[in-house]
Amino acid sequence: MLVDRARMFLLSLPLVPLVFFLLLLAGCGGGGGDPGAVSPPPAPPGATTGSLQVVVNSLPAGTNATVRVTGPNNFAQDVISTQTLNNLAPGSYSVAAASVSVGNATYTPAPATQSVVVTAGATAMATVAYASTALTLALQDIGPTFTSPTFVTAPPGDDRLFVLERRGVIRIVRNGATLTQPWLDISANVFAGGEGGLLSMAFDPNFASNGYFYIYYTDPFLNIVVERYGSSPTPNVADPTSALTILRIPHPQFQNHFGGLVAFGPDGFLYAATGDGGGAGDPFGNAQNLTSLLGKMLRVDVRSATVAQPYTIPATNPYVNGAGRRAEIWAYGLRNPWRFAFDGEQLYTADVGQDAREEVNIAAASQGGLNYGWDIMEGTACFGATTCDRTGLTLPAFEYEHGANEVNGCSITGGYVYRGTAIPELAGRYFYSDYCRGYIKSFFATGAGIVEQRDWGLGAAGQVVSFGRDGAGELYVVSAGGRVFRIVRGTVP
Known part of the structure; x- marks a missing residue:
């Protein structure tokens, strides 16, 4: 009987107050404690792919980097400068960079390898910073x-x-x-x-x-x-x-x-x-x-x-x-x-x-x-x-x-x-x-x-x-x- 009365009361409320009331009920449940891991923001409606921006720093002008990005579905692409890779399947991507020689100097990347997670509807970032040492x-x-x-x-x-x-x-x-x-x-x-x-x-x-x-x-x-x-x-x-x-x-x-x-x-x-x-x-x-x-x-x-x-x-x-x-x-x-x-x-x-x-x-x-x-x-x-x-x-x-x-x-x-x-x-x-x-x-x-x-x-x-x-x-x-x-x-x- 009490359940039926509550149901009739809710149905008699206007639509907006009804939604607000339901949110309050949800927030009161569980009684405190650790809320757990924060979930990533939901993807925009219809989004199924994400992006990865690879940022390359500290190479001389006109010098190409040597960076390879690999990931799900046998994805592989070489990157020679700062670049955003679009339409990537969600998942974990590996960004591997190699040393570059310019004249008498060697430019070493840091980090040499890194892992980046791409989520649908979002842009992840990986930064590769080069530092030079003289080759002898x-x-x-x-x-x-x-x-x-x-x-x-x-x-x-x-x-x-x-x-x-x-x-x-x-x-x-x-x-x-x-x-x-x-x-x-x-x-x-x-x-x-x-x-x-x-x-x-x-x-x-x-x-x-x-x-x-x-x-x-x-x-x-x-x-x-x-x-x-x-x-x-x-x-x-x-x-x-x-x-x-x-x-x-x-x-x-x-x-x-x-x-x-x-x-x-x-x-x-x-x-x-x-x-x-x-x-x-x-x-x-x-x-x-x-x-x-x-x-x-x-x-x-x-x-x-x-x-x-x-x-x-x-x-x-x-x-x-x-x-x-x-x-x-x-x-x-x-x-x-x-x-x-x-x-x-x-x-x-x-x-x-x-x-x-x-x-x-x-x-x-x-x-x-x-x-x-x-x-x-x-x-x-x-x-x-x-x-x-x-x-x-x-x-x-x-x-x-x-x-x-x-x-x-x-x-x-x-x-x-x-x-x-x-x-x-x-x-x-x-x-x-x-x-x-x-x-x-x-x-x-x-x-x-x-x-x-x-x-x-x-x-x-x-x-x-x-x-x-x-x-x-x-x-x-x-x-x-x-x-x-x-x-x-x-x-x-």
């Missing part, structure tokens, strides 16, 4: 002293480091220790006088399955020799009886300008860079002579090498049809190319100058038939003349003059473009040195020219003979004093 490098001695080392390398992904000694021995460094037995010893076949010796090594792209590797050296008759060897069933020892000669190039007159690098290009072909035959000023005119293999970049296909036919000529070589020109030639006009390197689809070739200039040539790896100018040009200057015909010549992308008393150097040592993972700020920087000065320098090559030239202040290596790379893509420096150093991140003072 150091040289880490890998340990032993070698006998006139000339080169270091490793197959991709391999934890061993292969160190070449000029006398004709290849040694293995593993886990910081040099193995007692050499990987290969061909010292009986090597002329190590002058600028000769065992100068470089390249692993076949299919080394993991076929065990082949290639070496570049000078023999007792001063010939330039490129040979293929194979691995043996014995771990960490090659098969010394497996030699297959790929190239043997006469170099009879002088004991300098042998060139010295063999490497595989991105096309799978084998490249070798030879010197002009030695002497001052290319006295025999080899570099511009297309019937000579000296002063050239050579390219051959060794995938089906046999004793009867150690190589074939790639169909896209510029002089494949002969006409009095050697079909092995890929490029010419080189004086003494002391190291070249592929970086993706680009080829960097460092060429030692005569009296005044050192140069680095940069070209598309697919572009054959280039004439780099020697002995018409030394760098961008005419050689031995006040004027010269530059028609058809490819001038260097980078050069430096020796300067008074060779203050800048006298003999370039080419290196590599950094593509390792230990120091991501260095990505894309080409490293080089000079034998007379021993510095470690780098630059960044862009479509607009050479930028970010830097001397890293690393003089501990002394006279730098070569650079090298390990199986992870990290860079090494080979010293004439017998030490091998890894380039590592330095300590910020």
